Amino acid sequence: MILLISDLHLEERRPDISRAFLGFLETRARHAEALYILGDFFEVWVGDDGMTHFQREIARALKAVSVAGTRIYLMHGNRDFMIGKAFCREAGCTLLADPHVAPLNGERVLLMHGDSLCTRDEGYMRLKRWLRNPVSLFILHNLSLTKRQQLAQKLRSSSKEETRMKASDIVDVTPDEVVKVMQRHNVHTLIHGHTHRPATHVLEVDGQVARRIVLGDWDRQGWALQVDESGFHQTPFELT
Template structure:
């Protein structure tokens, strides 16, 4: 059994989400063949050198799962693209490039966070190109911590102010970009997060049947995609009751 999740947006202000995630690690994920986290794991990440006690507790929980024998793979999202190797070493996980090719049940599958597919959102794509440029990443990691926190707050406010004003098709993936990317990588299954619109979409790639699986966000409930010998099941589950 392989599990894939995305868009938890973990932060200390949402203990219900972190509680659900810790229960997920201690229960369903224990004994899994692998756990893939496809971006926006944290609501914000300003650098491995700025890890908070809350974030360290999450790293320790991941390490416990990794030490139990379940490999963990972590991909950057648009909120936590500064996650680095120091965090991964502490958490016992491996950093995945976006996109990544994997093999599930003998089939090549493409994994992405999903934000790079939203090419109709011109403003966001321009900002993404700037922020993900190697020189920008180097500069961001070497800014004083206070400056990084200030920039992170500014970017979060920008997202919260602008995203609700955009038409839904602007913030979703471009219908032409998906088959293009899948054809480029020679796959018939794409799994991604980012859009917070969980679903399994059938489509055609080079005249062949294909599918795009969108992982759900963990705002009101948890979501996980389970892959095993019987196929794929994408399903939500309720957060545990607060005690």
């Protein structure tokens, strides 16, 4: 059994989500071969040198599951793209590039966070290109922790306001981009998060039936996609 989750947006202000995740680790994740976390694991990340007590507690919980035998893979999201090697060492997880092709149930499956598929959101795509530029990353990493925290808060606030103002199709994936990416990687199953719209979409890629599985975000409830011999099944659960 393999589990995939995304968009937990963990932060101290949402102890219900943290409790649910820790419970998920102690139950389902401990029985899994692997756990994939496809981005926006934390609501904000300003650098490994700025890890809080809360974030270290999460890292320790992940490490315990890793030591028990579950392989843990983590992908950057748009809110936690500055997670680095120090956190991964503490958490016992492997950082994946976005996109990443993984063998699941004998099939090549493309894993992504999903933000790069939203090409109609031109303002966000410009911001992403600037933030992920190696020069920009170098500058960000060399800012003081206080400056990075202030910048993160500003970006977070403006992102929420801009998203609220945009049309729903603008902040969703671009269908043509989905097909192009799947063709490029020669896959017929794509799994991603980011859009907070859990569903399985059937489409056509190179004349064959394909599917795009969107992972749910953890807010009013939690979501996990389970991959086993019976197939791919995503189900919600209560945050307790």
